[in-house]
Amino acid sequence: MAPADQAGDGLFAQGFKETPYWWEAAAPPPETAPGLPDRVDVAIVGGGYCGLNAALELARRGASVAVLEAERIGFGASSRNGGMVSGGIKLASMGLDAHLGTERAGRLVAEAMGSLPFLEDLIAREGIAADYARSGRFLGAWSAAHFRTMEGQVELYRRLTGMRAEALPPARQREEIGSDYYRGGLVAEAFGSLHPAKYHQGLAEATRKAGARLVDGTRVTGVARDAGGFRVGTARGDFAAKDVVVATNGYTGALTPWMRRRVIPVGSYMVATEPLAPGVAREILPTGRMISDSKRVMAYYRLSPDGTRVLFGGRASFRPVTAGVAAPVLHARMLEIWPRLAGTRITHAWTGNVAFTFDFLPHMGMHEGVHYALGCQGSGVAMMSYLGNQLALKIAGGANRASAFDGLPFPTRPLYAGNPWFLPAVGLAYRVRDWLDRRVA
Numbered sequence: 001m002a003p004a005d006q007a008g009d010g011l012f013a014q015g016f017k018e019t020p021y022w023w024e025a026a027a028p029p030p031e032t033a034p035g036l037p038d039r040v041d042v043a044i045v046g047g048g049y050c051g052l053n054a055a056l057e058l059a060r061r062g063a064s065v066a067v068l069e070a071e072r073i074g075f076g077a078s079s080r081n082g083g084m085v086s087g088g089i090k091l092a093s094m095g096l097d098a099h100l101g102t103e104r105a106g107r108l109v110a111e112a113m114g115s116l117p118f119l120e121d122l123i124a125r126e127g128i129a130a131d132y133a134r135s136g137r138f139l140g141a142w143s144a145a146h147f148r149t150m151e152g153q154v155e156l157y158r159r160l161t162g163m164r165a166e167a168l169p170p171a172r173q174r175e176e177i178g179s180d181y182y183r184g185g186l187v188a189e190a191f192g193s194l195h196p197a198k199y200h201q202g203l204a205e206a207t208r209k210a211g212a213r214l215v216d217g218t219r220v221t222g223v224a225r226d227a228g229g230f231r232v233g234t235a236r237g238d239f240a241a242k243d244v245v246v247a248t249n250g251y252t253g254a255l256t257p258w259m260r261r262r263v264i265p266v267g268s269y270m271v272a273t274e275p276l277a278p279g280v281a282r283e284i285l286p287t288g289r290m291i292s293d294s295k296r297v298m299a300y301y302r303l304s305p306d307g308t309r310v311l312f313g314g315r316a317s318f319r320p321v322t323a324g325v326a327a328p329v330l331h332a333r334m335l336e337i338w339p340r341l342a343g344t345r346i347t348h349a350w351t352g353n354v355a356f357t358f359d360f361l362p363h364m365g366m367h368e369g370v371h372y373a374l375g376c377q378g379s380g381v382a383m384m385s386y387l388g389n390q391l392a393l394k395i396a397g398g399a400n401r402a403s404a405f406d407g408l409p410f411p412t413r414p415l416y417a418g419n420p421w422f423l424p425a426v427g428l429a430y431r432v433r434d435w436l437d438r439r440v441a
């Protein structure tokens, strides 16, 4: 039976929807499929944070820009995500020095961390009402060994962010979460939160005002070189562009086979609960921080910006399933953390694609003359915004120095053409490792 048919049966609230909770306040506008230009300086494929940030910067610098979006503007991950804003500090513990050298690795970390203030400045400068807050993050330790690793990272967090970071042992974790599910965790203040769809909508508005043309309902089907640059083909006709940017992330498809071979689209799933009884939200998440954990099949969750609901996300399935099928899995995981939410029903469930890469790094660069920024490993609110801006600076010649992310070797694997057939096996291995981690440590 489809979840929608089960509305009111205990798990799904009356009026349950398989669309993002975020769309209640900021749904992607209906498709208008406006006319195509004859010629632009820059054609941008994909209307998410990356494409729009590139368009905003280019338009402000006087370029004529068209953003082509196959669906409604905001259809992709940019209006579906958890709204947790990371400053890229994860890169600092990836051991990048060994294969990229200390200088390049240091610049990558510095830029990734700069993506957080970049986003904060953008939101403030453009006056985007995105419910942004420097809320901080609590990273739950799944095992005692994970907690010991976190203790070892505290100093790095403090040094790099200049803000509070502290490892909380199990006896203190209730300062952050009303649950004994974890074996302690790391609290770090240098993280933010926002309403992802409001951010996207405000960004689209600013981009339009800056003079860029946003063309929805128009899938780009071909990009071919011609004398003045490129011919950009769509089902609705073609036009000329001096430069082309591909900003399709987890939705990268047949248009760009070389890029598709380098990006692994992975479904991420979220649910929203109905409003909690008064006082419950404060008891289960006393500080209102964003939460994620150190499990391989990780969960990420938070309160809604108005503080009334839990928004709970994770990898509910390693095969593509509908949001309605994933919802009971996420609900069950939520109850492992907070059994007291057993009677709390789900009002929304949704899914979207994140883009992984084989080296777990975001990439920007150029292939056969076409610019790209791809691969956020599920943390792209700040990073894909930043890389979109970096692409624009590169095209406009406005960057003081090339981004450290520009032109990194972009690996693929033999037999991989864009269909991640290996994910179910990876999922199984992750589950086994999670099971072992908890028992061994």
Ligand SMILES: Cc1cc2nc3c(=O)[nH]c(=O)nc-3n(C[C@H](O)[C@H](O)[C@H](O)COP(=O)(O)OP(=O)(O)OC[C@H]3O[C@@H](n4cnc5c(N)ncnc54)[C@H](O)[C@@H]3O)c2cc1C
Binding pocket: 045, 046, 047, 048, 049, 050, 051, 068, 069, 070, 071, 074, 075, 076, 077, 078, 079, 080, 081, 082, 083, 084, 085, 086, 218, 219, 220, 221, 247, 248, 249, 250, 251, 252, 253, 255, 268, 269, 270, 300, 313, 351, 352, 353, 354, 376, 378, 379, 380, 381, 382, 384
């Ligand atoms: C459920 C979920 C939760 C997440 N949670 C977080 C989080 O809490 N924090 C965080 O930092 N990140 C999170 N992310 C990741 C984050 O949302 C993304 O990194 C970011 O939105 C990517 O932006 P983008 O502009 O690169 O791509 P997208 O926003 O995905 O936009 C790509 C667009 O390209 C369009 N497109 C594709 N092909 C074509 C074509 N041929 N022609 C025209 N258009 C095309 C697609 O329709 C799509 O709209 C999450 C993602 C998901 C799905």
